[in-house]
Every structure is written in C-alpha cells, then in structure tokens.
Amino acid sequence: MLTLENVSVNYGAIEALTGISMRVEKGEVVTLIGANGAGKTTTLRTITGLLQPRAGKVVFEGQDISGHPTHKLVARGISMSPEGRGVFANLTVRENLQMGAYLMKNKAQIAADMDRAFKLFPRLKEREAQKAGTLSGGEQQMLAMGRALMSNPRLLLLDEPSLGLAPLIVHTIFEAIDEIKSKGTTILLVEQNAHAALSHSDRAYVLETGRIVMEGPSKDLANDPRIKEAYLGE
Numbered sequence: 001m002l003t004l005e006n007v008s009v010n011y012g013a014i015e016a017l018t019g020i021s022m023r024v025e026k027g028e029v030v031t032l033i034g035a036n037g038a039g040k041t042t043t044l045r046t047i048t049g050l051l052q053p054r055a056g057k058v059v060f061e062g063q064d065i066s067g068h069p070t071h072k073l074v075a076r077g078i079s080m081s082p083e084g085r086g087v088f089a090n091l092t093v094r095e096n097l098q099m100g101a102y103l104m105k106n107k108a109q110i111a112a113d114m115d116r117a118f119k120l121f122p123r124l125k126e127r128e129a130q131k132a133g134t135l136s137g138g139e140q141q142m143l144a145m146g147r148a149l150m151s152n153p154r155l156l157l158l159d160e161p162s163l164g165l166a167p168l169i170v171h172t173i174f175e176a177i178d179e180i181k182s183k184g185t186t187i188l189l190v191e192q193n194a195h196a197a198l199s200h201s202d203r204a205y206v207l208e209t210g211r212i213v214m215e216g217p218s219k220d221l222a223n224d225p226r227i228k229e230a231y232l233g234e
Contacts, residue, residue, distance in 0.1 A: 001026045001155060001186050002047070007056035009039075009046050016042045018210045019056065024155070024188050029181050031189040031197040031218065033231060034207035040190040041083055043207070044157050047188070048080050049073050060155070075103050079153035083160045083190075085144040089133030093124050096132050096143055100150030109152070117146035120176050138169035145176065149185075156180065158189045162196060174200045194231035198222040206231075 002024040009017040017039045024030045032040050045051045047058055049070040057066045065073060079100075088096050097117055101110045118125035121142040127135060132143055141161055148156060158177070162170040174196050181187055191197035198204055198218040206214040206227070214221060221227050 001061060002188070003059045004043070004047070005057050005059065007043075007046060007053045007058065009042055009051055010054050011042075016210055017046070017053075020207070020210070020212050021056075022205050022212060022215070024186060026154075026186055027181070027184065028203060029177065029187040029189060029201040031191055031201040031204045032207055033191060033194045033197055033204060036192075037209075038207040039210040040207055041159055042210075044080060044159050044188070044190055047157065048078060071103070074151050074153075077152075077154035078157065079148040079151045079155070080157040081141075081144040081148040081159065081161060083163065085137075085140045087132040087135070087140050087143050087147075089131065091132055092129050093132060093135070093143055094128045096147050097124075097150050100147035103151060110150070113150050113152060117149055120149070120179060121146055121172075138165050138172070141165060141169070141173060142176070145173070149180070153185060155186045155188065158187060158191075160190060160192060162191060162193045170196060194227070195222075198227075 004020055004022050006019045006021055007017055008015065008019050032043060034040050042051065046053055049068050052067040057064050088099060097114055101113060104110050123139055124142055124146055127139060132140065145161065161173050177187060177200055189197055189201060198221055201218045204218045204221045205212050
C-alpha cells in the first residue's frame with residue numbers, strides 16, 4: 001500500500017532523514033520506534049505532504065505522492081492523528097469529528113462514520129456536546145483518532161497516541177488500534193511505548209538519527225536483546 005524509497009529530508013542544513021526505505025502492506029499495523037529526535041514524526045509529515053523529501057519518493061497504492069498537497073492525500077485515503085492531538089479546543093466533540101469529515105459529501109456516510117467513532121470510543125458519545133478543550137488528555141487522544149477516522153481512510157497514521165497517558169487509557173487506545181485494524185484499515189504507528197507498539201503490530205522498523213537500523217516482524221524485534229536493552233528496559 002505504501003512504500004518509502006530512499007527518502008531523505010532536511011530541516012534547513014540539518015538532515016532529519018537519510019535515505020530511509022520502508023513499506024506498509026494492506027491490512028497491516030506497522031510500527032516505527034525510536035528515541036526522541038530519531039525522525040519518526042518527520043517520516044509521517046513527509047508521507048502526508050507536510051514536508052518535501054530532498055531525495056527519494058513516497059509511493060501510495062502504486063503512485064508517487066511525494067510532496068502532494070496534504071488535503072489531496074486525505075482525499076486519496078490517507079489520514080493522520082497528530083502528535084499532541086491538535087483538537088479544536090473551542091469546538092465541541094461532535095464539531096471536531098465533523099471537521100474530520102470536511103471532504104465527505106454523503107450525509108449518510110458521515111452519520112455512519114460518526115456512529116463508528118462513538119462505538120470505538122463510547123466516552124466521546126458521553127461528551128459529544130462538550131468543548132474539546134475541557135476534555136482530559138486521554139479523551140482528547142480518542143477524539144483525535146476518531147476525527148482522523150471520519151474521512152474513512154484506507155491508511156491511518158498515528159503519531160504517539162499513548163504519549164503522556166495513564167496506563168488504563170493506554171490500554172484503551174491500543175484496544176482501539178486492534179479494532180480499527182480488524183475493520184480493514186491499514187495503520188502506520190509511531191510510538192514511544194515500544195512494548196505496546198511491538199505487542200500490537202505486525203512488523204516494525206527502528207529509526208536512529210534519521211536512519212533505519214533494524215526491521216522485521218514485531219515479535220522478533222521484541223525478543224531481540226538490543227531492542228530489549230535500548231527500548232524495553234530489560
């Protein structure tokens with residue numbers, strides 16, 4: 001579904017990604033793990049057209065989408081729940097979800113997608129008339145994911161969905177990721193919580209200072225002594 005082919009990205013004179021190549025197959029959950037500053041968010045921002053690759057290309061469903069405008073990529077079936085959630089604080093939960101469907105014209109489909117978000121995260125239904133800025137961090141994360149799903153994406157990018165959340169909420173978020181996958185949506189997950197990420201994904205890539213240094217089935221990486229020491233605290 002998605003391939004990155006020798007992608008390099010600069011922030012001014014600083015090289016943030018150096019010739020990375022990776023792939024995401026239809027129906028998979030693929031995770032990208034690494035320390036802060038490794039280039040994980042840069043990778044997602046490049047896929048979504050927010051950053052232009054200096055070299056290499058991003059290919060989605062067989063077509064080169066490198067540097068395409070972000071709204072065009074949403075229309076093509078790519079959606080992202082960003083790091084920091086980015087909810088519209090002064091809008092209600094329902095209005096935030098409606099913003100995620102801004103490209104959709106079919107009112108019945110929008111209603112069905114809204115129901116799907118409320119079933120996935122019942123707490124959003126309870127809070128649907130509440131301003132998003134008054135929600136807890138966990139509820140805002142649920143809202144950001146629900147909003148990303150409102151465009152009915154075939155590829156969902158999740159950037160640090162568990163960051164700063166209590167363990168019980170982290171469990172809820174990863175249960176939702178499993179549920180989203182079970183309904184056929186492909187997921188690329190960037191996550192600091194390597195243990196959870198490797199437990200809920202099919203394959204993984206390890207990014208260090210803008211380069212992919214390891215890749216393979218998530219179960220294999222979870223059992224690799226280098227990963228255990230560097231990312232799992234074992």
